[in-house]
């Protein structure tokens with residue numbers, strides 16, 4: 001047994017002993033009486049009786065040893081701003097923000113909705129909330145009024161923190177009019193709106209409701225707001241899933257379990273050392289932003305970079321210039337971002353000194369081998385895939401290099417992480433598949449480990465109904481993803497359970513077909529969906545973004561490439577998997593977090609209503625597909 005396998009085994013067989021040890025990675029105001037209360041499955045309560053505070057663990061406890069070290073580094077390639085906050089300065093700013101929120105009536109247990117661009121005040125607001133026991137609900141700044149309104153109604157915030165504007169590709173995106181419209185649409189009305197004025201867009205203020213952040217901050221410049229010690233089980237925040245498969249689910253997270261899980265993951269998985277710098281390119285609107293821009297690195301005593309801007313502006317070297325400048329030791333990004341870089345000149349990967357960088361972690365969607373190799377070779381640094389969900393808050397599958405450095409396998413996010421009792425279930429019989437290389441639904445036997453969702457916000461019934469089912473003697477949580485485990489214990493995620501298509505009785509994962517298509521040298525991105533077919537039940541249809549589309553202006557050239565792609569699939573997977581058509585598009589429909597909206601593509605191909613599209617990035621991408629398939 002490898003050292004890691006033993007570590008994992010113990011986390012399951014001696015669950016309480018294992019997590020009791022991990023719990024020592026954070027500060028407790030009051031020690032817990034019980035490690036895990038699982039008397040009401042599937043609801044798990046971690047570190048019962050303990051009291052702690054997330055903000056204390058992320059900020060205050062570092063003041064003793066590293067008050068003058070960097071804590072938050074803000075870089076905007078949109079506005080040219082660059083600000084560095086030490087732990088001492090961060091502590092002061094968070095207290096000011098906490099005092100401002102209190103002055104607006106925020107109390108323990110109240111919700112505060114944060115609708116912000118990637119600016120430091122967003123992180124101050126999150127930390128200030130948990131400091132005073134308020135529950136934050138960050139809504140991605142790219143969402144417009146309708147999505148925002150539904151989240152306002154769900155979270156019912158006392159206060160909304162927002163700003164005049166963000167910026168994307170040098171275009172100012174005004175937030176305030178969207179917010180005003182969302183509040184108008186929502187049934188719930190916040191008492192106050194706190195506005196950060198970046199002086200990027202004019203703002204109309206609603207008298208009696210809208211407050212100016214800078215003015216209030218000045219009033220509370222010397223504020224000292226102690227941390228409110230809350231129960232380990234006190235909710236720290238709510239956050240919505242990406243909405244890839246339907247209506248987003250409001251994930252509710254606790255405090256103590258989350259702090260312990262993040263502290264442990266920084267040590268065991270992300271190789272985070274105090275005093276070093278972490279750079280996650282995500283957005284605070286997503287779970288990666290919560291766990292690995294704000295809380296994880298700070299809990300570990302690291303500086304964290306908050307970056308506003310695109311990966312390719314002013315040029316595709318911008319991220320790597322930050323790695324050099326701030327001596328970044330660990331980086332976290334998503335395959336979708338790497339695919340954006342892949343369309344650029346690879347020379348940008350070699351312009352900066354990346355010797356400080358130990359690894360690049362990628363998560364969020366399947367990492368195809370071509371993309372993984374391109375970035376790993378280009379950077380000359382290990383690229384580590386990891387698989388998890390908004391629901392879990394930290395990796396389910398990864399390589400725990402902090403316990404034992406084990407090699408990655410292309411296409412695999414790695415092993416079951418400690419604390420996760422993962423099983424693969426046969427989709428028909430529901431029986432556990434124990435052999436190697438058998439394909440099943442990835443499930444987690446309850447209880448979920450610390451850090452995972454407590455419930456769906458205000459909807460325990462939806463939590464149970466959506467995720468859990470009973471198998472004799474226990475309850476299992478389903479991830480809605482397919483996977484296999486090889487003889488060495490590496491898992492491979494084969495796609496979502498609803499992304500399987502059935503061609504003339506053959507069940508095929510769209511992911512496998514996409515992987516095959518993306519091995520063609522002129523394919524930058526691809527989406528495969530199953531489309532109803534009278535003869536075969538379903539057929540695969542592919543939508544491809546070509547790397548070089550300049551030669552695809554005439555039908556003959558498109559047919560030639562289509563033929564080549566079909567041949568690639570024929571050779572690699574066989575004729576059954578060959579897509580019935582390969583369409584070329586300029587851009588694929590994705591969620592705001594960069595996930596392929598296959599269900600929407602499929603609906604459009606079958607001339608059905610595409611359903612909830614509130615999280616779509618670019619509606620014209622779907623229109624383009626509609627035009628193609630209906631032509």
Ligand code: ATP
Nearest residue numbers: 241242243244245364365366386387388389390493
């Ligand atoms: P919704 O649940 O609302 O449909 P979503 O599942 O896309 O949206 P997230 O929690 O952001 O919301 O994404 C988690 C999902 O992303 C996983 O269940 C999995 O399908 C996919 N995923 C994440 N990381 C990886 C990875 N490393 N490899 C393959 N798939 C991944």
Ligand code: MG
Nearest residue numbers: 241245389480
């Ligand atoms: Mg999901």
